[in-house]
Amino acid sequence: MKESIYNTDSKFSYKKINIELNNFLKIYNNRPIKNNVGGCQINHAFALYCILKKIKPKLVIESGVYKGQTTWLIEKTLPKAKLICIDIDLSQRKYISKKAQYSNIDFKFHDFSKIPVNTLVFFDDHINHLNRLKEANFFGIKNIILEDNYNYKSGDFQTIKQLFENHKFIHSESYFSYLKTLFIFLIVIIKKNILNKYNAYEDIDKINNRIRDYSFHKGYSNNIKKKISVYFEFPPLIKLKMKTKKPLFKKIHVNLNKFLNELKFYNYITFIKLK
Ligand SMILES: C[S@@+](CC[C@H](N)C(=O)[O-])C[C@H]1O[C@@H](n2cnc3c(N)ncnc32)[C@H](O)[C@@H]1O
Known part of the structure; x- marks a missing residue:
């Protein structure tokens, strides 16, 4: 499994991402929902923006719309991409896209038989990641973003990160x-x-x-690892208390000062490319 979508041989990754920050902020400063508690905050919004820019999918499927902040961001980041947005409760939307096709039917029940090869699915619905990966694989979708890839200490569902930590999720x-x-x-x-x-x-x-609750037996994660060619946890913008990859900035970038409240939210948003 490769650990980055970027060429990590050249020191590029961090440098290039820094340049992207200014472009991102021009968009993010105009976000329709200023207080998106319960949804994506700046670390994850920036990760989503960078991954979309890098992969350039023709179709983005979003599962987990909530107020619609990430729908809006996907639209602004990739104006030419088609968009299918799924949420079992679409009544929560504050931003409603004119071009997205909305559905309240779970991802796994859709007809995705005619989607473009480079489709990307963004899962932000708190549904078992292993099930979601299997479903995406069934539909032939290779590009996957897992928004809340919690570690064993946190979360409210089984994530892929927890599986790799050999943690079986028990729901309280x-x-x-x-x-x-x-x-x-x-x-x-x-x-x-x-x-x-x-x-x-x-x-x-x-x-x-x-x-x-979820359970698996010894060696099960090898089946998943075998199917994954890239597993990339997008780093946070700044250093946090929790253990993460190297943050993108050593100090708080001057343009980020007004986002101090949002910067502390980070749940290991992850890009996965299936084989
Ligand atoms: C964390 S919120 C999504 C936040 C949104 N992506 C954002 O950052 O602006 C999770 C959403 O998943 C939805 N949800 C729950 N189960 C779902 C399912 N099976 N399929 C799609 N959405 C689901 C919830 O209704 C909720 O709106």
Whole structure:
């Protein structure tokens, strides 16, 4: 597995990314949602921008729209690319793109049989990364961005980083949430009993996404590693308390001063290229 999308032999990576920062900020300063808590903050927005610029996909599929900040950023970064935006709850959108095709159906249920070869999928939906990688592989999508690639100490679902750390995710939820899950499950069982034509598959999928425990056996991650040609955790802009790759700046760049609140958010956003 290569660890960068850039040519790491020349010292380029960091230098070139620094130049990109000014271009990025010209866009980001005009973002429609100034307070995007619960969505991408500046470290990840910049990573998304750089990866899109580097890969130049003809089609971007976004799974996890929320208020629409990243939809807007994708549009501004790649004005010519087509855009499919998926969220099971599209009512949260504050920015609605005129050109994106929106869907509230889960990524795995779509017809992606006629998409361009260099399609890129941006997963920011907090769904098990292993499942998402398998689905992308099934659709023949090679370029993948995993927005929240949490380490074993954090997160609310199984990530690829946790898998490489041999960490099996155990989901802890509130008492109320478990009750709600039980209620949803009860409805499924009642419907199964009284409706002959009721197909429970999609409802059970929703239950699966509510209780997100995951398990695997020794050596399982080798199957995933075998399919990956590039695994690139995009570095944060500045040094953070957590262990990360070398940050892009030693000191806070003067243009970043107004983003001090956002700069502390970083969850190892990762680009993956499948073989
Ligand atoms: C972290 S937010 C996305 C933030 C957005 N990308 C941004 O930074 O502006 C996660 C979103 O995933 C959505 N979501 C949850 N399950 C999903 C699924 N199965 N498919 C697509 N979206 C899903 C949630 O409704 C929520 O809006």
